[in-house]
Structures are given as structure tokens and as C-alpha cells.
Amino acid sequence: MSRLPEPGRARDLAAVAAAAYGAPAAVNVVPAPGTQILLPRIASLVPPGRAFVLGPTYQEHARAAAIAGHEVAEVRSFERLAEADLAVLVNPNNPDGRVVSRVQLLELAAKQRAKGGLLVVDEAFMDVGPRSESLAGDVDLGGIVVLRSFGKFFGLAGIRLGFAIAHASVAERLEEELGPWSVAVPALEYGIKALSDVAWQAEMRETLAKAAGRLDQAFARAGVVTTGGTSLFRHVDIHDAADLFRALGRQGILVRSFADRPTQLRCGVPGTEVEWRRLDVALGDWAQDRRPG
Amino acid sequence: MSRLPEPGRARDLAAVAAAAYGAPAAVNVVPAPGTQILLPRIASLVPPGRAFVLGPTYQEHARAAAIAGHEVAEVRSFERLAEADLAVLVNPNNPDGRVVSRVQLLELAAKQRAKGGLLVVDEAFMDVGPRSESLAGDVDLGGIVVLRSFGKFFGLAGIRLGFAIAHASVAERLEEELGPWSVAVPALEYGIKALSDVAWQAEMRETLAKAAGRLDQAFARAGVVTTGGTSLFRHVDIHDAADLFRALGRQGILVRSFADRPTQLRCGVPGTEVEWRRLDVALGDWAQDRRPG
Numbered sequence: 001m002s003r004l005p006e007p008g009r010a011r012d013l014a015a016v017a018a019a020a021y022g023a024p025a026a027v028n029v030v031p032a033p034g035t036q037i038l039l040p041r042i043a044s045l046v047p048p049g050r051a052f053v054l055g056p057t058y059q060e061h062a063r064a065a066a067i068a069g070h071e072v073a074e075v076r077s078f079e080r081l082a083e084a085d086l087a088v089l090v091n092p093n094n095p096d097g098r099v100v101s102r103v104q105l106l107e108l109a110a111k112q113r114a115k116g117g118l119l120v121v122d123e124a125f126m127d128v129g130p131r132s133e134s135l136a137g138d139v140d141l142g143g144i145v146v147l148r149s150f151g152k153f154f155g156l157a158g159i160r161l162g163f164a165i166a167h168a169s170v171a172e173r174l175e176e177e178l179g180p181w182s183v184a185v186p187a188l189e190y191g192i193k194a195l196s197d198v199a200w201q202a203e204m205r206e207t208l209a210k211a212a213g214r215l216d217q218a219f220a221r222a223g224v225v226t227t228g229g230t231s232l233f234r235h236v237d238i239h240d241a242a243d244l245f246r247a248l249g250r251q252g253i254l255v256r257s258f259a260d261r262p263t264q265l266r267c268g269v270p271g272t273e274v275e276w277r278r279l280d281v282a283l284g285d286w287a288q289d290r291r292p293g
Numbered sequence: 294m295s296r297l298p299e300p301g302r303a304r305d306l307a308a309v310a311a312a313a314y315g316a317p318a319a320v321n322v323v324p325a326p327g328t329q330i331l332l333p334r335i336a337s338l339v340p341p342g343r344a345f346v347l348g349p350t351y352q353e354h355a356r357a358a359a360i361a362g363h364e365v366a367e368v369r370s371f372e373r374l375a376e377a378d379l380a381v382l383v384n385p386n387n388p389d390g391r392v393v394s395r396v397q398l399l400e401l402a403a404k405q406r407a408k409g410g411l412l413v414v415d416e417a418f419m420d421v422g423p424r425s426e427s428l429a430g431d432v433d434l435g436g437i438v439v440l441r442s443f444g445k446f447f448g449l450a451g452i453r454l455g456f457a458i459a460h461a462s463v464a465e466r467l468e469e470e471l472g473p474w475s476v477a478v479p480a481l482e483y484g485i486k487a488l489s490d491v492a493w494q495a496e497m498r499e500t501l502a503k504a505a506g507r508l509d510q511a512f513a514r515a516g517v518v519t520t521g522g523t524s525l526f527r528h529v530d531i532h533d534a535a536d537l538f539r540a541l542g543r544q545g546i547l548v549r550s551f552a553d554r555p556t557q558l559r560c561g562v563p564g565t566e567v568e569w570r571r572l573d574v575a576l577g578d579w580a581q582d583r584r585p586g
Contacts, residue, residue, distance in 0.1 A: 001451030004444070033326040033453065036472040060472060067469060151297070158294030158478030160326065176360060179329040179353060184477055185451030 005181045005188055013183070013191045017163050020195040021136045021148050027168040028139050030175050031183045031191070035124065035147045035162030039064030041177050042145050042164060046118045049085030054078060054093075054100075056261060061088045061122065078104065081119075082111045090122040092129040095256065095266035096235045097228035102133045109135070113143030120145045127153035127201070128208055128231040142167045150187075152232060153204070154194045161187040208232060211269045218280055219267075222287035229266070236265040244286055251282035298474045302481045306488070310456050313488040314429045314441050320461040321432050323468050324476045324484070328417065328440045328455030332357030334470050335438050338463060339411045342378030347371060347386075347393075349554060354381045354415065371397065374412075375404045383415040385422040388549065388559035389528045390521035395426045402428070406436030413438045420446035420494070421501055421524040435460045443480075445525060446497070447487045454480040501525060504562045507569070512560075515576035516583065522559070529558040537579055544575035 015026040023029050032038050039060060043051065048069030053061045055074035065072045070086055078100055081087035087108060092099045105121060112119045121135050123146055136146045146165040151157030161183060164174050183191075194200070208231035215234050216226045224244075229235040233256075238244065241264060245257045256266040270276045308319040316322050325331050332353060336344065341362030346354045348367035358365045363379055371393055374380035380401060385392045398414060405412045414428050416439055429439045439458040444450030454476060457467050476484075487493070501524035508527050509519045517537075522528040526549075531537065534557060538550045549559035563569045 002448045004450045005453070033330070033477065034472075034474055037326070037330070037475050039472065040470050063469075064472070155295045157297045157474075160298070160474065160477040176356075177333050179327075179332065179357070181327055181450075181453065182330050184326065184453040184480065186479055187477065 001185050003185075005183060005185050007180050009185075009188045009192070010180075010183055013188050013195070014163075016192050016195045017148070018165075020198075020201070021146075021163070021165060022131070022134060023136045023146075023165045024140050025168075028165050028171050030164040030166070030171045030178070031188075032162050032164065032174075032178055033182055033184065033187065034151070034160040035122070035149055035164070036060060037178075038147065038162065038164050038174065040067040041174055042118075042120055042147075043068035043070060043086055045145070045170060045173070046085050046116070049117075050083070051086040051088065052081050052084035054081055054087075054089035056096075056258070057090045058094050058122070058124075061090070061120070078108075082108055085115075085117045086120065087112060087117065088120040088122070090124065091133065092125050092230050094125060095229065095233065095258075095264065097125075097230050099130055099133055102135060102138075105133075105135050106138060106141075109138070109141060109144045113141065118143055118145065120147070122147040124149040124152055125230045125232060128205060136165050139166050140168075142170075145170065150191055150194070153201075154190075156190055156194075159187045159190055160184070161191050205231070208269065214276070215267065215269055218276075218283055221280075222283035223290065224283075224287075231269070233266050233268050236267060237263050238265075239263060240290065241265050243290075247286040248279075248282050251278060251285075253279055253282055294478050296478075298476060298478050298481055300473055302485070303473075303476055306476070306481050306484045307456075309485050309488045310441070311458075313491075313494070314439075314456070314458060315424070315427060316429045316439075316458045317433050318461075321458050321464050323457040323459070323464045323471070324481075325455050325457065325467075325471055326475055326477065326480065327444070327453040328415070328442055328457070329353060330471075331440065331455065331457050331467065333360040334467055335411075335413055335440075335457060336361035336363060336379055338438070338466070339378050339409070342410075343376070344379040344381065345374050345377035347374055347380075347382035349389075349551070350383045351387050351415070351417075354383070354413070371401075375401055378408075378410045379413065380405060380410065381413040381415070383417065384426065385418050385523050387418060388522065388526065388551075388557065390418075390523050392423055392426055395428060395431075398426075398428050399431060399434075402431070402434060402437045406434065411436055411438065413440070415440040417442040417445060418523045418525060421498060429458050432459050433461075435463075438463065443484055443487070446494075447483075449483055449487075452480045452483055453477070454484050498524070501562070508560065508562055511569070511573055511576055514573075515580035517576075517580075524562075526559050526561050529560060530556050531558075532556060533583065534558045536583075540579040541572075541575050544571060544578075546572055546575055 051065035051070035150161035307322040344358035344363035443454035
């Protein structure tokens with residue numbers, strides 16, 4: 001790690017990522033130190049105007065659009081996105097797992113393109129989603145930027161690696177802004193290795209799907225029906241979510257709550273059998289004392 | 294590395310870096326995945342106008358200023374920088390090691406501040422430079438951004454870590470653009486460890502200074518007087534630089550040449566005794582056949 005990352009190695013990573021994500025070619029793929037750092041740059045691809053983010057979702061998209069000078073609003077219907085200069089959605093969505101179909105997205109992209117707008121699809125969780133709905137293969141049409149995250153699916157969030165997939169002219173512009181060497185050597189090397197290993201990916205998808213099913217069952221035994229999510233997290237919407245949040249917290253189990261949506265929780269998948277057992281016990285204890293809504 | 298970098302750890306790193314670089318406080322320090330990625334963002338801190346880069350120097354500053362929409366020119370005299378909205382210099386300079394004094398820089402910074410301009414001082418090599426000339430401690434005055442690179446001095450360019458040091462309000466703005474988690478876990482941890490280790494740094498400065506002296510002697514034995522540089526690289530300006538470049542290249546020794554300055558070379562310090570010996574032999578062979586200029 002004593003030398004700068006080799007630009008050729010970043011090109012190798014782009015090629016491997018293009019194949020893994022179904023992008024047209026390596027020139028469409030921009031490796032970055034996480035997708036986060038790309039958000040304001042992508043939001044700046046269109047002049048300051050109206051940015052709509054399909055919510056509720058990951059908060060950083062609205063923040064990034066505001067940094068880029070847009071007037072930002074969270075909209076609750078997919079159809080309204082077409083009114084914006086910058087339309088952003090997370091697909092599958094975090095935290096509820098909602099999926100918008102590729103057909104619908106292509107229609108929206110055509111509208112954006114026609115008026116010089118942009119559609120940003122954050123596919124951070126598409127590795128465990130319905131990949132046939134990915135827009136990664138369609139970016140050559142223009143007016144589309146797709147984001148893919150490496151760390152979530154591969155369990156290496158700490159190395160910081162993510163990708164923008166876009167028309168080659170847009171990819172080039174984003175690369176110019178990042179400059180050479182934006183991705184560190186560990187991220188380049190882990191990225192190339194992991195994204196090439198299709199067998200490992202298939203196996204991991206199966207493992208995660210099974211774990212997600214097991215998590216749904218754990219909640220079901222406590223009388224809670226999970227309402228969506230992905231294989232990396234499950235979504236819960238119940239009247240006494242705050243009470244469940246506190247009960248799990250007392251047992252040292254942290255789930256995600258949402259200040260503006262007090263009935264919802266997002267729960268990650270336990271990593272070890274000890275953690276599974278602890279969750280089962282905590283959910284069981286809570287269910288025993290639960291008051292009806 | 295399965296989890297996102299802890300924001301608290303980035304704050305720890307900012308505090309350690311502030312102490313190491315002599316910045317007023319942690320709030321003045323923005324850790325980033327290399328300084329490169331910061332350049333267009335810093336250039337965007339002033340509205341598009343006139344950017345002057347004191348040259349010849351590292352090319353990326355001019356490129357970044359152009360991305361930010363400035364009309365960019367390379368100027369050859371320090372005094373001319375005051376005419377620009379965005380004034381950029383590398384101090385000590387790469388490749389010739391030229392140092393501009395802190396007193397002169399503070400005068401320039403005052404002029405920039407008075408007209409709403411900005412002075413950017415890239416101190417990528419200040420770890421091996423005259424640290425009393427650093428502007429890191431003066432950023433609270435405003436109108437100044439100092440850049441520090443981690444990888445060069447600490448020999449870890451591959452992990453991607455650099456810092457912007459600026460007035461707290463500017464630091465906050467840059468941090469917002471980078472977003473949370475911009476620095477990877479390995480960079481955070483190496484950075485905190487290495488920047489805290491003042492004894493190691495002092496020792497390394499001495500080691501590098503000795504090695505630079507040895508490199509000057511190696512060139513001197515071949516009849517070449519080095520003309521500046523830093524302890525991390527030496528600068529050569531001779532009529533037959535192109536010939537020396539090729540002679541070293543034939544022996545597998547890569548030095549840096551400059552397309553627009555054919556008489557100049559930049560030579561890094563060899564890392565091992567085998568490399569020293571190879572350089573000595575190659576320089577000796579070249580000197581024997583050298584034609585007078």
C-alpha cells in the first residue's frame with residue numbers, strides 16, 4: 001500500500017463491476033470510495049431546479065440534492081417523480097423493500113431525458129433484489145444514473161467502495177471530478193476479487209435469503225408480521241414499535257427506528273447463532289408482556 | 294471492516310491531525326480519501342472567476358480549477374497570484390522544492406480575503422519541509438485552505454488519506470460535500486496511529502533527509518548537481534536530461550520527466566540497498582558516455 005492505486009487496476013475493477021452489475025461496458029462504470037461521496041456530484045449533473053426523492057427512504061439523497069442547489073421535496077407517489085428535474089429513488093427501497101419495475105423506470109427515464117432532467121436509481125440493495133428490475137443495463141439511453149454499493153452485500157462497508165453507472169459521457173465527467181486514485185488499494189483489490197466471484201455471490205444470495213426467512217419466522221413467533229425489506233434487513237410496521245425498540249435495546253439488540261415514522265422499525269439479520277438466540281429470547285419476552293393495540 | 298467507518302473515529306483522526314499539522318483545532322480539519330478528491334470542491338468555494346496556479350507544479354490543481362468553472366492560468370511569479378480569485382501554490386513545490394515563506398503567504402491571504410478570494414496552499418510535502426512556513430495554524434483568519442497529504446510522508450499512498458485545513462465554516466461545508474464515511478476504516482486507523490506517533494515522524498524525517506543527501510551525492514559522482522526538491526524527491530535540471538532519463542530507464546529505473554520542461558527530471562529516493570547500487574551503476578555508466586552540453 002506504499003504506492004498510489006494503479007489507474008489500470010481501477011479500470012480492471014470497472015470492467016469486473018460492469019459484468020457483475022450488467023452495465024453495458026467498463027466505460028459506463030465509475031468506481032468511487034463509496035456512493036455517498038458521489039451523491040452531490042450526481043445531483044449537480046442537472047442545473048439547480050426541482051429535486052423529488054421518492055420517500056420515505058435513505059435521507060442522504062435529499063441532503064445531497066440540497067447541497068447541489070436544488071429545491072428538494074420528498075414525494076410519496078412514484079408518478080410525481082416525473083415532475084422533477086432530478087428524480088431520485090432507492091430500488092429496492094430502504095427500509096421497506098418496495099420495488100419499482102424496470103418498465104416503469106424506463107418510462108420515467110424517457111420523460112426525464114426529454115426535458116434534460118435526470119433519473120437517479122440507487123440500487124444499493126439490488127444485489128439481494130430482483131435484478132431483472134435493475135436499470136444498470138439501460139444507462140446508454142442517457143438521463144439515468146444507477147448507484148451500486150459494494151460494502152452492503154459483500155459485508156465490507158468499512159473499505160468504502162461504490163459505483164455510479166451512467167452514459168459514458170456522464171461517467172467520464174464524474175471520473176474527472178473524483179480524479180485519479182479515488183479508490184484505495186484495499187478496496188480495489190477486494191472489489192475485483194469479490195465482484196468476479198459469481199459462485200460466491202450466488203451462494204451468499206441463498207444464505208441471506210434463508211437468514212431473512214428465519215428472521216421473519218422469529219418475528220412471527222412473537223406475533224409480528226414483517227412487511228417487506230430485503231434479505232439484508234426486514235421491515236416492521238406495528239403500533240407499538242417504540243416499545244419493541246426499547247425492549248430489544250434493553251437486551252443490547254439495536255434495530256433502526258425512524259423519528260418521523262414511529263410505527264416502523266428496520267431490523268438487520270443476526271450474524272451468529274448466539275445473536276439469533278438472544279433475539280429469539282428478547283422477542284419472546286416482549287411478546288409475553290405485549291399489550292394489544 | 295464489515296461495518297461503516299465510525300464517524301467518531303473520523304473525529305478522532307481530525308483531532309490527531311490537527312495536533313500533528315499545527316491546525317487550530319479538530320473542527321478546522323477535514324479528513325478525506327486523499328486530497329485529490331477535494332481539489333474541485335475547494336476550487337468551487339469561490340464563484341467561477343480567475344484561477345492562477347504558481348507553476349510549474351503538480352498539474353491537478355489547474356485541472357480541478359477548470360472543472361470548477363474557473364479560467365485557469367499558470368503564472369511564474371508569486372506576486373501575480375494576488376490578481377486571481379483563486380490562488381493556488383504547492384509549498385514546498387513539486388518538483389523543484391521552492392518554498393514561499395509564511396510571511397509572504399499571509400500577505401497574499403490578506404489580499405485574497407479582502408476581495409472574497411481564496412488562497413490554497415498544497416502542503417503535500419511540508420512533512421519534510423520547513424514546517425515553520427506552514428499556514429496550517431493560520432486558517433482561522435479565513436480565505437485560506439491548506440492541504441496535507443498522509444500517504445507521501447508515511448509511505449502509505451495506497452490507503453488514500455489527505456486533509457483540508459480551513460476556517461471551521463469552510464471545513465464544515467467541505468465535510469458536508471464528502472458526506473459521512475468518506476474515509477475508509479484502514480485509512481482511519483493507520484492515520485490515527487501514524488499521526489500520533491511524533492517520535493516515529495521525527496526519526497523518519499531524519500532518515501529521509503539522510504537518504505536525500507545520499508541521492509545528491511550519487512548524482513554528484515555522475516557530475517550532476519541536483520537543484521532542489523525535498524527529502525522525498527530530488528530535482529535535476531541539465532541539458533541532457535532526456536538522455537539521462539533513457540539511460541536510467543534502460544536499467545529499469547523510472548524517474549519523472551516533464552513534457553513541457555525537457556531539461557528537468559524528478560528522482561525519488563531508492564528504497565533498498567539493491568536499488569541504491571543499481572542507481573549508482575546506471576549513473577556511473579551514463580556519466581562515462583556523457584557528451585558535454
